[in-house]
Amino acid sequence: MLKILIPTDLGRGSRAGMRFAIQWARQQKARLIFFHAAYIPRPTRWSEKKYEAYRIEELNLRQRRLHQMAASALTRADAHDQAYDCIIVEGISPEVTLQDYCRKHRDIDFICMSTGGAAGLHRFWGTHAGNMITQATTPVIVVPKGYRTIPVRRLLYATDLNHYQEELEKIVPLVHHLQAELHILHLVGPDEMLPDKDLFEKVIRQEFHVETQIHLEIMDETRSVAANLHKFIQKMKPSLVVMFTDRRRTLFEKIFYPSKAESFAFRTHTPLMAFSKH
Incomplete structure (x- = not known):
């Protein structure tokens, strides 16, 4: 089965990539992987115990938000039976974390991301989408922020x-x-x-x-x-x-x-x- 990975920063800007991937899965049987790279910095004055408790709480919160976002996207697309997973991986750089994940999971067929799917993404090259296109070995689909769902014909x-x-x-x-x-x-x-x-x-x-x-x-x-x-x-x-x-x-x-x-x-x-x- 085809596997399409959809990166998101959990913001509204990444919805275009989700819409395109869901439409693709309508036409070709695929499993969708909603992916979030989490960077949780540690305040210098915090103890290890305090930081670890905060880290776990923050990861759980983001996991719930990722599941809610994926479920909402599938509901809006009337794709209730769509197979999917929600994955969170910790890392400082979103594109490095994503590329490393794809290198370890060779069964990922495509990365599908929105040009508006990362904070501060106002330019293309030197940003997440641009870096992914030039550096990733996995094929990348870049979906403009204003994309509206249509069949891929x-x-x-x-x-x-x-x-x-x-x-x-x-x-x-x-x-x-x-x-x-x-x-x-x-x-x-x-x-x-x-x-x-x-x-x-x-x-x-x-x-x-x-x-x-x-x-x-x-x-x-x-x-x-x-x-x-x-x-x-x-x-x-x-x-x-x-x-x-x-x-x-x-x-x-x-x-x-x-x-x-x-x-x-x-x-x-x-x-x-x-x-x-x-």
Whole structure:
């Protein structure tokens, strides 16, 4: 069974990630893991006994809040029979604690988090969501704070066409499980030869046994790569955008690293799935 981990700081900002994960579990059988990284500092004047009593009390309080939050999200989504767990792990850094948990639990398939799911998350890179995308080995789904639940019916895979075969090996199973359409977007640069669209679609259909639509969009040189992508997303309205995070890959670097990600993440209501290449 698929396992989706949903980090939360127990605030309202993380609800978007919960809504998306619950919707995913409607379409593909999955177990949801609501996860909270707890840092409970110790006042220097407190005795060990006093601090330990406070720590236990605080952990119990957060455990109850996590269960209440998960139950409330599932009730609002009318997903009363959804299988789930609530996990609290102590750690100073939320992203380090989360990554360590995923390394120890290799059966976690995806991390699904909201861009508004951590205190002070006003920028993207250098924050929890941005750090998770660049550092985590587990695929990360980043859901914009204002996301409203819709079925995942249209996946947009944005690619520079380098290593697309090994990347499609990861994407196509998702397409089949979700019974979704697969669209492949390639932004064509000014000095680039235009691929044969019909031949490309035929090759993918024969090799991966999936129907797809190839979109070869000529870049508007007066706009950034991120702006070109955003324009296409607005026109097509996919349910999910899928990319790969190897910084050596020019497409990802141009769109997301280091300063474009905040603009992209907050200008669109479309969730982003990032697969790690390292």
